[in-house]
Amino acid sequence: MQKRPLFSGGPLVSELGFGAWAIGGGWGKQDDAESIATLHAALDNGINFVDTAQGYGDGHSERIIANALRDRSDEVFVATKTPPDAGPWPPSPYCRWQDRYSAAYLRDNVNQRLKNLGTERIDLLQLHTWTRAWNDDPQPLLVLRQLRDEGKIRLIGVSTPEQDQSCVIQLMRDGLVDVVQIIFNLFDQEAAAQLLPVAAETGTGVIVRVPFDEGALTGKFTGDHTFEDSDFRRHYFAGDRLQRTVGRVDQIRADVEQFEIADQYTLADVALKFVLARPEVSTVIAGMRSVDQVNMNSRAAGLKDLPDALLVQLRRHNWRRGVWYGGK
Numbered sequence: 001m002q003k004r005p006l007f008s009g010g011p012l013v014s015e016l017g018f019g020a021w022a023i024g025g026g027w028g029k030q031d032d033a034e035s036i037a038t039l040h041a042a043l044d045n046g047i048n049f050v051d052t053a054q055g056y057g058d059g060h061s062e063r064i065i066a067n068a069l070r071d072r073s074d075e076v077f078v079a080t081k082t083p084p085d086a087g088p089w090p091p092s093p094y095c096r097w098q099d100r101y102s103a104a105y106l107r108d109n110v111n112q113r114l115k116n117l118g119t120e121r122i123d124l125l126q127l128h129t130w131t132r133a134w135n136d137d138p139q140p141l142l143v144l145r146q147l148r149d150e151g152k153i154r155l156i157g158v159s160t161p162e163q164d165q166s167c168v169i170q171l172m173r174d175g176l177v178d179v180v181q182i183i184f185n186l187f188d189q190e191a192a193a194q195l196l197p198v199a200a201e202t203g204t205g206v207i208v209r210v211p212f213d214e215g216a217l218t219g220k221f222t223g224d225h226t227f228e229d230s231d232f233r234r235h236y237f238a239g240d241r242l243q244r245t246v247g248r249v250d251q252i253r254a255d256v257e258q259f260e261i262a263d264q265y266t267l268a269d270v271a272l273k274f275v276l277a278r279p280e281v282s283t284v285i286a287g288m289r290s291v292d293q294v295n296m297n298s299r300a301a302g303l304k305d306l307p308d309a310l311l312v313q314l315r316r317h318n319w320r321r322g323v324w325y326g327g328k
C-alpha cells in the first residue's frame with residue numbers, strides 16, 4: 001500500500017484510508033464481528049488511516065475501532081469528529097459559534113472522544129461541519145489549538161459542509177487547520193477549481209470522503225434497487241434520484257469502455273484511482289463494511305494510474321446536483 005504525507009511534512013498515511021461510518025450504523029444491518037474482521041483486514045492490507053466520528057452510531061464506530069485495534073493502536077492513525085452542539089445541520093448563516101462550538105462544549109466533547117477511543121491523545125480531531133459565517137472569528141479552532149497544546153489532540157481538521165466546501169479555503173490560508181476533509185469524486189469535482197490548488201500552496205492535507213457517492217459509483221446499483229429501512233440511502237436516493245444517478249453512472253461506464261484498461265479496472269477501481277490521481281490528496285477514505293470490500297479497494301489502490309486521456313474524459317461527469325436550473 002502506497003503512503004502519502006497527511007499534510008506537508010506530516011506523518012505518512014496509506015493512500016487508501018478506512019471510512020468507518022457504516023460500521024457505526026445507519027447503513028442497514030451490520031454485524032459487529034464482521035466490522036471487527038474488516039478493520040483487521042484493512043490493517044493487514046497496509047491501511048493505517050481510519051476516519052470515524054461521534055455521529056457514526058453515537059460513538060459506536062469509535063468504540064468498535066478502539067476495542068478491535070487495542071493491541072494494534074501503534075499501527076494506525078485514527079481521526080474522529082466533533083459535531084456542533086444542537087442546531088441546524090449544516091449550520092445556518094445565522095448560527096453563532098458561541099452556540100454551536102463553545103469552548104466548554106468542545107472541551108467536554110473532546111473528553112468524550114478520548115474516552116470512546118480509549119486513548120490519551122486523539123491523532124486528528126476534525127470539526128464535523130463548519131460555516132463561513134465563522135471564518136473571520138474562528139475561535140473554535142483556537143480552542144482546538146489549546147487542546148493540542150495540552151496534549152489532548154495531535155492535529156486539527158475541519159470537514160466541509162457539502163453545500164459550501166470552499167468555505168474552508170480561508171482557514172487553510174490562515175494556517176488554522178492541518179487537514180481538511182472534503183468530497184471529491186467523479187460527480188463532485190468542484191474542489192479542482194480552487195480548494196485542491198490551495199491545499200498544495202499551503203501544504204494543507206486533504207482527506208477525500210465519499211469516493212463512491214455512497215456506493216453508486218461502484219456501478220452496482222440498478223435504478224430499482226431498494227435500500228433497507230435503516231439504511232440512510234433510502235432517503236439520500238429517494239424519489240427518482242437513484243435512477244438519475246444510475247443513468248449518469250452508465251455514461252461513465254461507456255466512457256471507460258472506450259479505453260483498454262476497461263478489461264482490468266472495475267468502475268469502483270476507476271472511482272478510487274480518479275481521486276488518487278490528484279497529488280494534493282493525502283488519503284481517500286472509502287467506506288468499507290466487509291473484508292471483501294477491503295480486499296477489492298486495496299487491490300484498486302495498487303493498480304497503475306489511469307491514462308491521462310481517460311482522466312480528462314472523466315471531467316465531463318462533474319454534476320452540479322444542487323443547482324435547480326441544471327435540470328433533472
Ligand SMILES: NC(=O)c1ccc[n+]([C@@H]2O[C@H](COP(=O)([O-])OP(=O)(O)OC[C@H]3O[C@@H](n4cnc5c(N)ncnc54)[C@H](OP(=O)(O)O)[C@@H]3O)[C@@H](O)[C@H]2O)c1
Pocket residue numbers: 018019020021022027051052128159160181208209210211212213214215218220268285286287288289293296297
Ligand atoms: N461530513 C462528513 O464529514 C462525512 C460524510 C460522509 C462520509 N464521511 C466519511 O467518509 C467515509 C466514506 O464515505 P461513505 O462511507 O459515506 O461513502 P463511500 O465511500 O462513497 O461508499 C461506501 C460504501 O460503498 C460500498 N462499497 C465500498 N467498497 C465497495 C466496493 N469495492 N464495491 C462495491 N461496493 C463498495 C459499501 O456499502 P454497501 O456495501 O452497503 O453498498 C460502503 O459502505 C465515511 O465512512 C466517513 O468516514 C464523512
